[in-house]
Amino acid sequence: MKVALAANGAGAKLKDSIKDYLLGKGYEIEDLSHEDIFIATENVVDAILTKGITRGIVVDDYGVAPFMIAAKHHGIVCAPTYEDYTSSMTRRHNSTQIITLGANVTAEKLSCELAENFVKTEYDGGRHQIRIDMLNREV
Amino acid sequence: MKVALAANGAGAKLKDSIKDYLLGKGYEIEDLSHEDIFIATENVVDAILTKGITRGIVVDDYGVAPFMIAAKHHGIVCAPTYEDYTSSMTRRHNSTQIITLGANVTAEKLSCELAENFVKTEYDGGRHQIRIDMLNREV
Amino acid sequence: MKIAIGCDHIVTDIKIKAAEFLKKQGHEVIDVGTYDFIRTHYPIYGRKVGKLVATGEADLGVCICGTGIGINNAAQKVKGVRAACVADVQTAVAAKENLNANVIGCGGRVIGIGSIEYILEAFLKAEYKPTPEKDALIAKIDGLIDDNDCIENDALFDEYLKKWEEGYYHD
Amino acid sequence: MKIAIGCDHIVTDIKIKAAEFLKKQGHEVIDVGTYDFIRTHYPIYGRKVGKLVATGEADLGVCICGTGIGINNAAQKVKGVRAACVADVQTAVAAKENLNANVIGCGGRVIGIGSIEYILEAFLKAEYKPTPEKDALIAKIDGLIDDNDCIENDALFDEYLKKWEEGYYHD
Numbered sequence: 261m262k263v264a265l266a267a268n269g270a271g272a273k274l275k276d277s278i279k280d281y282l283l284g285k286g287y288e289i290e291d292l293s294h295e296d297i298f299i300a301t302e303n304v305v306d307a308i309l310t311k312g313i314t315r316g317i318v319v320d321d322y323g324v325a326p327f328m329i330a331a332k333h334h335g336i337v338c339a340p341t342y343e344d345y346t347s348s349m350t351r352r353h354n355s356t357q358i359i360t361l362g363a364n365v366t367a368e369k370l371s372c373e374l375a376e377n378f379v380k381t382e383y384d385g386g387r388h389q390i391r392i393d394m395l396n397r398e399v
Numbered sequence: 400m401k402v403a404l405a406a407n408g409a410g411a412k413l414k415d416s417i418k419d420y421l422l423g424k425g426y427e428i429e430d431l432s433h434e435d436i437f438i439a440t441e442n443v444v445d446a447i448l449t450k451g452i453t454r455g456i457v458v459d460d461y462g463v464a465p466f467m468i469a470a471k472h473h474g475i476v477c478a479p480t481y482e483d484y485t486s487s488m489t490r491r492h493n494s495t496q497i498i499t500l501g502a503n504v505t506a507e508k509l510s511c512e513l514a515e516n517f518v519k520t521e522y523d524g525g526r527h528q529i530r531i532d533m534l535n536r537e538v
Numbered sequence: 539m540k541i542a543i544g545c546d547h548i549v550t551d552i553k554i555k556a557a558e559f560l561k562k563q564g565h566e567v568i569d570v571g572t573y574d575f576i577r578t579h580y581p582i583y584g585r586k587v588g589k590l591v592a593t594g595e596a597d598l599g600v601c602i603c604g605t606g607i608g609i610n611n612a613a614q615k616v617k618g619v620r621a622a623c624v625a626d627v628q629t630a631v632a633a634k635e636n637l638n639a640n641v642i643g644c645g646g647r648v649i650g651i652g653s654i655e656y657i658l659e660a661f662l663k664a665e666y667k668p669t670p671e672k673d674a675l676i677a678k679i680d681g682l683i684d685d686n687d688c689i690e691n692d693a694l695f696d697e698y699l700k701k702w703e704e705g706y707y708h709d
Numbered sequence: 710m711k712i713a714i715g716c717d718h719i720v721t722d723i724k725i726k727a728a729e730f731l732k733k734q735g736h737e738v739i740d741v742g743t744y745d746f747i748r749t750h751y752p753i754y755g756r757k758v759g760k761l762v763a764t765g766e767a768d769l770g771v772c773i774c775g776t777g778i779g780i781n782n783a784a785q786k787v788k789g790v791r792a793a794c795v796a797d798v799q800t801a802v803a804a805k806e807n808l809n810a811n812v813i814g815c816g817g818r819v820i821g822i823g824s825i826e827y828i829l830e831a832f833l834k835a836e837y838k839p840t841p842e843k844d845a846l847i848a849k850i851d852g853l854i855d856d857n858d859c860i861e862n863d864a865l866f867d868e869y870l871k872k873w874e875e876g877y878y879h880d
Contacts, residue, residue, distance in 0.1 A: 327623065399688060471786065478794075488778075647824065
């Protein structure tokens with residue numbers, strides 16, 4: 261599986277750790293980083309919406325700006341992720357394609373494990389799909 | 400105020416960040432680090448129990464081992480601390496003298512702010528003292 | 539302050555406690571539901587909170603579901619909303635100071651009510667600290683959604699609710 | 710597995726949910742209290758959980774109070790207990806794998822029931838991975854408390870409860 265990964269300067273170091281970790285687990289990585297968090301996030305959104313990549317991870321200081329940017333897009337569900345439960349459940353129930361991580365908040369080791377949980381967990385589908393359809397009606 | 404600070408190898412980098420941060424806020428630091436987490440923690444316990452220091456912080460990978468070591472001592476309350484609410488409330492209600500932080504879990508910036516909350520918050524006393532007296536009866 | 543609050547059926551009890559906390563702090567609270575534990579759908583309540591904030595009927599919004607993710611994505615998709623979904627005080631403050639977030643959210647199954655109260659209090663107290671760079675980023679975020687019928691069309695989700703009733707969606 | 714669980718009056722509802730989760734997973738649960746929201750004192754319940762674990766009457770213990778700190782310090786002060794008070798799954802697993810923790814705790818006002826369930830499940834599934842270094846550290850931790858009357862003396866706290874009744878402790 262190929263994962264789109266991006267950071268701005270504040271998230272660069274953490275992003276590099278996640279990249280190494282996921283490469284070590286056998287994932288392919290497309291690094292779409294950019295100094296400007298708006299462009300970095302848009303790069304990942306574009307990879308999901310137009311390039312057939314199914315998982316994206318964006319890292320900055322707190323994970324808030326990339327959440328605001330990514331979730332504004334039709335067809336995107338984005339999850340700021342700070343712990344284990346969210347990293348799995350947001351895949352299972354929300355079909356989330358992009359998570360954000362905050363380098364000021366979550367340490368490298370935990371971030372890498374959250375990233376892996378996210379990329380390896382599948383969507384439950386079923387009744388949850390009505391909510392995704394509603395999100396896609398909003399914008 | 401003087402703060403006793405210690406780490407083993409796994410916590411050394413985070414400990415140095417906290418040291419710089421607290422020094423910058425005007426606190427004095429006694430660095431009692433040791434490669435062995437048992438000795439590092441015992442150093443901080445000893446500083447609290449015998450040297451008139453009122454706050455200690457111990458850093459390793461997950462903050463669990465120093466909690467086990469410190470809390471075994473008569474007269475010590477120790478708090479593994481991962482977020483803001485605990486960093487303040489454990490002072491206000493538990494009169495905690497030592498917190499532990501996990502370098503694998505909590506990033507530098509958040510850790511520094513939790514450390515500062517802990518050192519600057521005072522104990523509420525009052526009804527809470529019966530629980531402290533009970534803890535001190537156990538061992 | 540006038541604060542809109544919403545949740546899904548997983549965390550109604552947590553939402554009630556958060557609303558009570560806000561009222562005790564002197565705020566006016568508009569609870570858009572859900573009001574019980576009967577199964578419903580988080581986009582309904584995320585959109586309602588977002589609409590009240592985007593139209594200025596509420597100053598700020600609070601969105602809680604199990605992880606916080608679903609309902610805060612729903613709020614985020616309303617033009618003019620800048621939602622933060624957090625698990626700690628520091629992120630909530632940064633969201634206000636740097637991005638002038640107008641909706642704060644969290645997972646009611648992720649964090650506890652003590653943490654939630656700390657986050658709400660800190661978020662309400664924090665103020666946006668404008669710079670030209672921050673203003674420009676916020677303008678770009680707000681510009682991502684073109685004008686659409688999401689805010690004024692209260693029948694937005696009717697076709698999906700009809701399909702739900704008909705059994706189209708099932709596990 | 711036989712699991713002792715305890716809490717203070719701040720989080721009795723959270724403790725009930727955690728106990729229910731453990732029972733649904735097939736475990737036998739010994740709930741040492743407290744059983745309602747009447748003000749009481751966390752050391753009573755931390756010691757009770759610790760005693761059941763230290764004596765082998767329970768395989769593992771679970772301790773929850775507002776932050777988790779008070780009750781887990783109380784459990785920790787029982788000889789033979791190695792308590793971890795955590796906010797995330799990874800720390801819970803590390804506590805078992807590296808320190809053979811026999812009590813797991815958390816703050817019921819800090820983290821939510823979804824996170825708690827994940828932590829309990831991961832902690833119960835994890836296994837101690839012994840090395841000579843880990844064994845030595847565990848022996849040193851267990852050796853920190855000399856033999857005392859904490860486990861067998863069920864009247865340990867009576868003098869403080871009497872002073873409490875007499876109004877000695879007040880805000």
